[in-house]
Each structure stands twice: as structure tokens, then as C-alpha cells.
Amino acid sequence: MMDIRFRRRIKTAARRWNNMDMRLKWGILLVIACVYPFLASSQYYVHIMNLAFIYIVLSLGLNIVCGLAGLLDLGFIAFYAVGAYTYAILSIKLGLSFWEILPIACVTTALFGLLVGSAAFRLRGDYFAIVTMGYGEIIRILANNLTFLTNGPIGIIGIPRPNAFGFKFEDPSQYYFLALAFVAVAIFLTYRFQASRIGRALEAIREDEIAAISMGVNLKNFKLISFIIGAMLGGSIGVFFASYATFVSPESFSFMESVMVLAMVVIGGMGTIEGPVIGALILVLLPEALRSVSDYRMLIFGALMVFMMIVMPKGFMGWIKPRRILRTAEEENPLVNRDF
């Protein structure tokens, strides 16, 4: 479908990239990321990149739940909302600082994840997805209606910005390195988590649940841990978002947002770490790139999402390194896709 030579060139580059040492690889990316704000011609480009960073952390969080543990969570944005509202309410009503609220928000979202998770894990497959969708909507409706706490649909404005060592974060380029730090910590945590005993157990569960159980893996606890860790990542970046935007309203946490984050994970390539990063970059930057055709922007975006899934159903990472991702049914059983 695509130019063969172009694809081969990408694949060679990808192979070289994959063989590179992991620390070197992320080191190079870190250097590029550090230079970026000095090369960007306006604050606007830095702002877009900050948004992309927020979505990178979100999709890394969802990737732990979805890609690693194989749970389809359609209400992930609720954790992000809980984090954002925790910061907004605590900083305005109690005057706590960013660094005090961050751990509080992490604990709150973890408890919330525990609550939701322990109820929802009684269900399997699609039903789990539906219930998570339900709690996502419930959180949004609560944010809309608990007016005394959340200010309802108007939202909370004038959220204070964070301080660090006497330095106050004001414009996007000052926030940039804070966002980058969040991303770096998220990537580091994801790596550690994936390589840990729990991470390996989760991969076993995802590949074959019944085999994993019979090997003595405690299914429920491990899934719950992954759910909570994902939730904490979502909640912590929610805190960042609230301080960055200085404004939260229920509109930012719609079902569509959950789905967008899911799309980032899937388009990038589930279960990998580079995947969600690439997916988030594509889905944040693509609508910006399409701004010249502003009216048709979302129309093209929707069509491209369908097209991407058809061309690379295993995500971007699956497209450039197919071996590590699960095989499709077609490869296993050539009969399936025959036109009957």
C-alpha cells in the first residue's frame, strides 16, 4: 500500500534504533527534547509540546493497564480528573502547594483505583470495559453537579501555579522542563514496572490467563496493582494539568478524552514503551498540522484513524517491528480471512 522503498528505509532505521542500547536511546531523545524549546520559534510550539507531554504520561499510564495487563479501561480519564480536581480544590481551599498536593493526589487516585478496580474485576472482557466507561461518566457527571465543591459546569478558575526553589512557573517554556520531568519519571517507572516480577506476571496473564493462573499467578492482585499504578500516573499528570491550565472544568474529562488516550496507545503500539509515546505525539501534533484545513481537520483526523488501523493494525511499533507483538489470527489460521 505504501511505497516499498520508503517502508524498507523506515524498517532499517527502526532495526538500528532497536539494537541501540536502551540508555543511549532515551539519552538521545532526552537531549533532543531539551534542545527543543530553544529552537521553537514561538511559545505556541512549546505549549503544544507541553500538551503532548501530558498525553504521553496519560497514555503510558493507560498502557500499563491496557497494554501490559490487557484490561480495556474506557474510563481512564476519570483518574486524570480526580488528580486535577484534587489539586484545584486543595490549592484554592486549603492553600497547599504543588509539591504537597502531588503525593496527596497520588494517594487519592490510588484509593480511587482500588475502589473501582476491586468492584470491576468481578467482570470479564467487554463487561469490564463497559463498567469502566460507566464510572468515567459518573465522575464527569459528579464534577458537573457537585457545585459546592467543583463549581459545576463553570469549572474552577484561578488555580495557583507551582513554585520550586523560589522559582515560579509562569509561561509554557518554564513549564516545559517540569513536564519533561514528569515524562521522564513516567518512562522510567514504566520500564522498572515492566521488568519487575509483577510486570512479567502481567505479561503472562495477558498472553494466556489460564496458563498463568495454573502457574500460581495471583490474577486479581496483580491486575489490581497495575490498575492502581496506571491510575496514579494519570492522577499525577492531572495535578500538572490543573496547575498548567489554571482552570479545570468537567468538559476536559469527557468520554471522548478517554477514548483519545486509548487511541494513542493503540495507534502507537500496545504493550511497548515507545508506542504510547509515539501515539501521543501523533495524535496531539496531527490536528495541529492539519490546522491549515481547519474546517475539515477533524473529518480528516477521523478518516486517518480508520486508515491507520487498516494499514497498521498492530500499531506503529507493530508495523516497524512486528515480531515482538502478538501474531494475528490470519497468520495463525489462513482460513479466517478468506472471502467466503
Added chain:
Amino acid sequence: MFLQQLVNGVTLGSVYALIALGYTMVYGILELINFAHGEIFMMGSFFGLLFWWILEMTGLSKIIPIPLAIFLMFVFSMIATAFLGALLEFIAYRPLRSVTNRLIPLISALGASIFLQNFAMLTFGSTNRVYPAIFPDFGWNLFHARISLIQIFIFVTCILMMIGLTLLVNKTKLGRSMRAVSQDYVTASLMGIRVNRIITITFMIGSSLAAAAGVMYGMYYGVAKFDMGYLAGLKAFTAAVLGGIGNIPGAMLGGFCLGIIESFGAGYISSEYKDMFAFLMLLFILLLRPSGLLGQQVPDKV
């Protein structure tokens, strides 16, 4: 108050039930949550409106008797939407049928729904479109409740369509093929059933039911808007799950339950939270009966 809420709830519930049938039929056959179904419902509503505009522009709306105009509006919208559904299946789902990861078609559906929503916004505008008030505004008072003609019409039409669908699925050759495909499509194809054709037909039937629901919704509330598919689709989906997804009588039951719960919730507790009742209900039912009201417990596949 009680009877009034019940009447409103049943009306709303029958609309949800019709949309839910599309979700359930597609799920029953492909095990795919067709997330673009809400947008199909929205497009159905707009196709009805488009037909009425054509009638008005050509001046035919004054000549044709009202019942015939309404009937034609339904027929036009259902046929157009059926083809839209078939097109959706052909473009967004068929190329992905061999993919084992269930998330992939989901994302594709999502892309399709973003596309359709923006398509509707660009063609029909982003404001509320007024639906023609062609339905005669009769009503009867019954024990302090008002039952209008359109409510009876919606209820009766929905019931007739559901009976029609049940007969189609249970009594005809096509229905038998559909059931066979939903059981096991490789075996069904070996028995000489053209699986792709059956899947397309399923999409067409589901979409045309959603279109009928869309036209009714437009007539009942008097407006159509490009983003109305989202919440209606979500609710209908909830209804399908409530009844046990993949189960046709379940979808109907779920639709009616949801409509009535929502209506009572809005009437007795608070109208701001009315959308929440649907989802809370969903959580409760699924925690008590994980496979829905009429769903069967599926054993683990080893």
C-alpha cells in the same frame, strides 16, 4: 406524576431499545462493539430531515397526505442509513476482521464516529436543526397523565419493528443464517452460508432500526443536532448491556428499563443527575448479574 413518568419513560425506552438492537445484533455476530452506531442514529435523524426539506422545496409537502409523508420519511431515512451502515462495515470493519486484538476495530469505529460527527456538522451545521412539526398534536388525559398521539405512535411502531425483527431472526431462512453465523462463522461458511453477505445484512438491519429511532427522536423532541448521537448511543449501548449483550429480547428489555429508570430518576430525584442513573444502574446490574439481565453465563474458553 407516576403514570406520566411511566408514559414518558416507555416512550424514551422504546427509542433506546431500537438503537440497542443494532448494538446487540452486531455484537452477537462479530463480538464487536460498534461505537459508530450512535452516529448512525444521528445520521438517520438527519436523513429524515433531509427528506422533509426535499418535500418542502418541491412543494410536495402540501400535496401528500401527512400519514404518507411520515411513512415515506421513515422509509427514505431507513434505506439511506442502511446503506450507510453497510458502507461503514465495508470500509471500517471488514478489512480488520482477521485481527485478533479486539481494540483495533474499536479504534477504527471511533475514527468512523469522529468522521461521521464532523461530516454531519459540516453538512447540516453545528446548531440545533428544527424538526418539522408534522405530527398532529393530539393528546388524551388519563388519570392526570397526558398521553399524546406521538407517544402512542412511537411505542406501537417500536413494538411492531421488534416483533418483525424477532420473526425475521427466528422464522426465516435469513434469520437462521444469521444465527448460524453468530454461533461459528467458519463452520457456517462451510455449510454454504455467505458470511460476508450475512454480516452486511445485519449491519443494514441494525442501522435502519437506528434510523427509525432517529426520526422518532427528532419528531418527539423537535430538534436534530450533529452531536446527539454520542449520548443516545452510549445510553442505548448501556441498554444492550443491561439486557445482556448479544441477546435480542435482552436489548428490548434493557431499553425499556433504562428509559423508565431515567424518567423516574429525572422526575422524582433530580433532572441534573438523570444521565447518571443510567450508568449507576448499569454498575449495579453488572455487579449483581455480570452477564446482564437475560444474558447467559459464558464459560471460559480454554
